[in-house]
Each structure stands twice: as structure tokens, then as C-alpha cells.
Amino acid sequence: MRKKKNLLIYLLIAVLCIPSLVFAKNTNEMSYAYDYWARVIEDIPFFEFYKTIDQGSMGDVKVSSMDDVTVSGDRIYIVDSVESRVNVFNSDFELITSIKVVRNEEGKIAIDPKTKNQIVLNAPEGVFIHEQEEEIYIADTGNQRIVVLNEKDFSLKKIIESPKNIVGQTVFKPSKIVVDRINRIYVVVQSGFEGIVELNQDGEFVRYFGVNKPKVNLLDHFWRQQASEEQKAKMQKVLAPSFNNIEIDEEGFIYATTQDSSARDAVFRFNPKGENVLRENGFWKVRGDLNLDMDSSATRVSKFTDIALTDYGTYAVLDKEKGRIFIYNFDGELMNIFGGKGYMKGELADPTSIAWIGENLIVTDKQMKAAYIYKPTEFGTLALSAAEAYFNGDWDKATELLLEAVAINGNYEMAYSTIGKSYLMKEDYETAMYYFKLGDNQEYYSKAFNGYRGIWIQEHFGWIFAAIVLVICGVIFSEWRYYKKQKM
Known part of the structure; x- marks a missing residue:
């Protein structure tokens, strides 16, 4: 009799544990959203895994990392900062060319007129296609310059070095780039706390663009107000959080992201004055996961590493911390959250960049040395079309x-x-x-x-x-x- 009671107790414990085990397993993979009361609502994902670009797609070209992706027309451009390459694919995900050594219009290795050295990429971190001028802008980070190529034949057009007239303390190490319709160049530099660097089409410094305001610590602010000038000089300076990525929409508004936890905002939409005019009319700010996260053991703050824009205001933001993708509409309303960290195909171990490729999404993963393509589900197609x-x-x-x-x-x-x-x-x-x-x-x-x-x-x-x-x-x-x- 006693054995039967013990058996029943064990069975009861097992039954009670099943829901929590299933939930714990699925919290990283499930698609979800938040309601008005910050409760998690289980959802159907907008996208599902479709294809992979990895070493098997590269032939003899070695892949050591995937750090940035951009799409223009029927071409996909993926940056490998470890191998110092920009790999170009067609719409069938077949390799067209791999750019490391830059060539001139005659097909010969291009020579830098200043240093007389061959122009070779060194740890590039970003690429942007300026479709209006048919140009490829490469953030040649290791060489502290921007290399501009002809989009048709990948030949050298010009090099933009560190501007002589740049002011402030920013070191010109370009990381991400966009160019607007009137050829103004906007550059996110590594650890640049003074803002986005704006250059004219000749590569001359114009201004620092956009302000990333830090959160105000009231206690620190109080003591700073009470301190003497000598004490203030010894206090640690409060620097503006740096941006980590940048994008531009069809109207010329600059979108940017930051993963600095000290920043007030995580996503920005800058008007020509450099003011953040991002619409946030949803129940919650555009910050990713709320503090009331499902997985209490994980870091609760999302860290956005990139943003991808559509031509109808909807955008996707990539969370590097949890490998999730957040879909927002133009009003800043959260539409869907999907994805999660892992090492299976379609899961993200160390996501770095995201872009739209038609109706699909493409996400690069540094650790997995792969780019994953996600296609919309039936539900996702209906929601995005709406x-x-x-x-x-x-x-x-x-x-x-x-x-x-x-x-x-x-x-x-x-x-x-x-x-x-x-x-x-x-x-x-x-x-x-x-x-x-x-x-x-x-x-x-x-x-x-x-x-x-x-x-x-x-x-x-x-x-x-x-x-x-x-x-x-x-x-x-x-x-x-x-x-x-x-x-x-």
C-alpha cells in the first residue's frame, strides 16, 4: 500500500512538472507578443526558416565570419571581416564574386596614389549600395577609410580617407555607412560618442548628426550640482552612448540602433535636423523584450544590433542578446517576435545583421559563419500585406x-x-x-x-x-x- 502511495506521488509530481518543462524548452523558440498588461501572448511566427548561405555556397572562397548584409536588386552583399572580404551573391544565392583586392577599370590591382600601396580591404565591417549612383560603399574599418566601387564591374571609383577638417575626439574608423539621394554620407564609427559622422560627397566633414541621449541618474546629477569645479573635474564624464548600426528609408530619414544599456532609446528615426521622430504609438516603447521576460535566468534587456526597413514603414530589428527578431509597424506597434538562440539551422548563435530580400528576411550569424533566409508564413504574409x-x-x-x-x-x-x-x-x-x-x-x-x-x-x-x-x-x-x- 505504501509503495502504491509513493508511486502515485511520483506520478503526480511528474505530471505537474511537464508543463513547466515544455514551457522552459519553448521560451527561446516560441513566437510571442505582449498585450496591454505586459503579459506574454503566444503567437504564430511571421517567418520560418527557408535556406542557408554558408561555406557550401562559397566554392573555394573561405568563410570565417559574416558581419553585415545588404541587398540591392537581385544581389546580396555579405561582409566577412575576418577574411577581409565582401562576398556578392545573386538571387539564387550563388556566389558572383568575392572582393578583397580592389581592381581598377582595366582589371589591374588598384594602387593608392598617396601610399603607392595596393588597395586591399582590411577587416571591413559594413557595406552599402548607393543605387542612384550605382556605387558600392565599403567601410574599410581596419584601414580607417571608405572604399567606393562601381556596382557594375566592382572597379575602384574613389577612396574617402579620414576628413582633414573633422573636429572632436572621434577617431575615423568607419563601421556602417548609408548615403542619401543628394550624396550625403552618414557614417557610424567604432565607439563614436559624438554622433553619426556626416560627410559631403567629396568626403569632407559636415557635422555630427543625431543625438543619442543617455539616461539621467538623478542621484549623480544632484551630487554633480553640489560639487565644486575641482571635484567636477575629477568626476567621470557622462558620454553619449554610441550607435552601432544605421539604415536609410526612401524618404531620406536615417534609422539607427544602439545596444548601449545607458541609452534612453534603442531605435532612432532622425529627421534632417537630427531629431528623433520615431513613432512609438504602441502599448510599449520600441525596446524589444520587456523587463517582465519569460526567461528570468537570461539577461532581460534586448540589445539591438541592426534594423531592416520596408518601403511601407514596417521594420525588423535584430536582438543580438537573445537571437530574436522584432517586427514593428510604422506606428511603433509590436507585430511579432520570433527566433531564438541556438545552434540548429535557423537558430542564431551570434546574429550580426539583417536585411529584407523581397518578402523574405536574411540574417547573418558570425559564430555559425552562415546567413539564414526566412520566408513568411501564411499568417505572416497576411499580417505584413495588411x-x-x-x-x-x-x-x-x-x-x-x-x-x-x-x-x-x-x-x-x-x-x-x-x-x-x-x-x-x-x-x-x-x-x-x-x-x-x-x-x-x-x-x-x-x-x-x-x-x-x-x-x-x-x-x-x-x-x-x-x-x-x-x-x-x-x-x-x-x-x-x-x-x-x-x-x-
């Missing part, structure tokens, strides 16, 4: 697509809010209220309710007015009777 339709003002199409999406995944709360916004703009306030309630969107529910209340008052104004008149008449009659009795 985001595009909504961004372009086609609200009916967006609503139709989102209704299909929630038929697949009823947990997709953001869809209900977007559908509600479509009805709100059509002034169908009652329907909008219904969907905002489903999406737990209290802010927009209040807006819809105010609109509904205004229309209800207009439609029933006659009855409301009559009721008010009756009440006033009743009060007057009551007072008249009261005074009449007093006189008697």
Missing part, C-alpha cells in the same frame, strides 16, 4: 486581410486594434469600439466612444432637449407649489 495596405491608406483591404489573419490566429491582438482604426476613420464608431475592446486598446476605445457619444447626442438631441425642458419645468413647478404653500 500593414502595407493600411500604410498606403487602403483600409478596406487591410481590414479584409486582418480578418483572415485573426481567423488563423485569434491571439493577434494588434489586428483588432488596426481593424478598429479603419472603422474609426470611417466614423463607424460602434464597430470600432467593438474591435478596440477585443484588442484591449483603451486609448483608441475612448476616442471611438467620444465619437459614438457625439453622434448619439446629435441623433437624440430632440428627446434630450425635451427631457431637459421637462426637468426644468418640473423644478419650476415644484418651486412654485412650495412658495404657494408658504404663503398660505
Whole structure:
């Protein structure tokens, strides 16, 4: 009898442990989102693993790392900083060429006119394609310069050295680059705390662009205010957090990321004045995982290492700390989180860069020496197409697509809010209220309710007015009777 009781106890313990074991196993791999109350909502991933670019795709070219990726037309450019190469692939993921030794238009090894040495890449960290001028900009980090090539034949066009007129303490070690439509060059340099370096098309220094404000420690600020000038000189200076990556959208707005935990923001969208105008109209700021993380044993703060933009405002941000990808729409609403750290195909051990390749995503992994391509799931296709339709003002199409999406995944709360916004703009306030309630969107529910209340008052104004008149008449009659009795 005693043995049976012990057996039952063990079985009960095992049953109780199963859910926690399954949850612990899946927290790193599951797709999820957060609701208004910061609760984790299990979700369907927008993307799934599709293909790999690794040593098997490279032929005789050795791969030791993958540090940056960019896509232009039907070409994929991947930087290998260890081998000091930029490897170029076609849309079928076949190697076209590998650039290390730079050549001139005649096909001969290019010579630097200043040093008289051959132009060879040294630990490059970034690449950008300036499609307007058909140019390839390579951040030749180890040589502290930018190498510009012709996109068609990969021949040398020019070299941009450290600007002679640069000011401040920044050492010109280019890491990431973008170029706008009027050929202004924006450079993220290694450990640059003064901002993004802006150069003109001739490579001359213009200004430091964009401010990455640090968090304010009130206690330190108080003591600094009380300190003497001598004490202030001995105090450690508070430096602006550095940026680690950069991207540019079709309108010329500069996006940047930082993984410095002392920064106020993690993602930036800079206007021409250098002001951060990133929209953050979701329930939570664009910071990745919330502090109420599922896995309490892991570091709770996301560290963004790169951002990839679409032409309809939706963007994907890569979390280096946890190997996750966060999808946000133009309003800064969190649409989906997927991915996780690991060593299986499609999992990320040390993610470095992300880019869109058509409707797919490509992510490079330094440790695995591979680039992974993810294609959208059926649910992801519907949600992303709806985001595009909504961004372009086609609200009916967006609503139709989102209704299909929630038929697949009823947990997709953001869809209900977007559908509600479509009805709100059509002034169908009652329907909008219904969907905002489903999406737990209290802010927009209040807006819809105010609109509904205004229309209800207009439609029933006659009855409301009559009721008010009756009440006033009743009060007057009551007072008249009261005074009449007093006189008697």
C-alpha cells in the first residue's frame, strides 16, 4: 500500500512538472507578443526558416565570419571581416564574386596614389549600395577609410580617407555607412560618442548628426550640482552612448540602433535636423523584450544590433542578446517576435545583421559563419500585406486581410486594434469600439466612444432637449407649489 502511495506521488509530481518543462524548452523558440498588461501572448511566427548561405555556397572562397548584409536588386552583399572580404551573391544565392583586392577599370590591382600601396580591404565591417549612383560603399574599418566601387564591374571609383577638417575626439574608423539621394554620407564609427559622422560627397566633414541621449541618474546629477569645479573635474564624464548600426528609408530619414544599456532609446528615426521622430504609438516603447521576460535566468534587456526597413514603414530589428527578431509597424506597434538562440539551422548563435530580400528576411550569424533566409508564413504574409495596405491608406483591404489573419490566429491582438482604426476613420464608431475592446486598446476605445457619444447626442438631441425642458419645468413647478404653500 505504501509503495502504491509513493508511486502515485511520483506520478503526480511528474505530471505537474511537464508543463513547466515544455514551457522552459519553448521560451527561446516560441513566437510571442505582449498585450496591454505586459503579459506574454503566444503567437504564430511571421517567418520560418527557408535556406542557408554558408561555406557550401562559397566554392573555394573561405568563410570565417559574416558581419553585415545588404541587398540591392537581385544581389546580396555579405561582409566577412575576418577574411577581409565582401562576398556578392545573386538571387539564387550563388556566389558572383568575392572582393578583397580592389581592381581598377582595366582589371589591374588598384594602387593608392598617396601610399603607392595596393588597395586591399582590411577587416571591413559594413557595406552599402548607393543605387542612384550605382556605387558600392565599403567601410574599410581596419584601414580607417571608405572604399567606393562601381556596382557594375566592382572597379575602384574613389577612396574617402579620414576628413582633414573633422573636429572632436572621434577617431575615423568607419563601421556602417548609408548615403542619401543628394550624396550625403552618414557614417557610424567604432565607439563614436559624438554622433553619426556626416560627410559631403567629396568626403569632407559636415557635422555630427543625431543625438543619442543617455539616461539621467538623478542621484549623480544632484551630487554633480553640489560639487565644486575641482571635484567636477575629477568626476567621470557622462558620454553619449554610441550607435552601432544605421539604415536609410526612401524618404531620406536615417534609422539607427544602439545596444548601449545607458541609452534612453534603442531605435532612432532622425529627421534632417537630427531629431528623433520615431513613432512609438504602441502599448510599449520600441525596446524589444520587456523587463517582465519569460526567461528570468537570461539577461532581460534586448540589445539591438541592426534594423531592416520596408518601403511601407514596417521594420525588423535584430536582438543580438537573445537571437530574436522584432517586427514593428510604422506606428511603433509590436507585430511579432520570433527566433531564438541556438545552434540548429535557423537558430542564431551570434546574429550580426539583417536585411529584407523581397518578402523574405536574411540574417547573418558570425559564430555559425552562415546567413539564414526566412520566408513568411501564411499568417505572416497576411499580417505584413495588411500593414502595407493600411500604410498606403487602403483600409478596406487591410481590414479584409486582418480578418483572415485573426481567423488563423485569434491571439493577434494588434489586428483588432488596426481593424478598429479603419472603422474609426470611417466614423463607424460602434464597430470600432467593438474591435478596440477585443484588442484591449483603451486609448483608441475612448476616442471611438467620444465619437459614438457625439453622434448619439446629435441623433437624440430632440428627446434630450425635451427631457431637459421637462426637468426644468418640473423644478419650476415644484418651486412654485412650495412658495404657494408658504404663503398660505
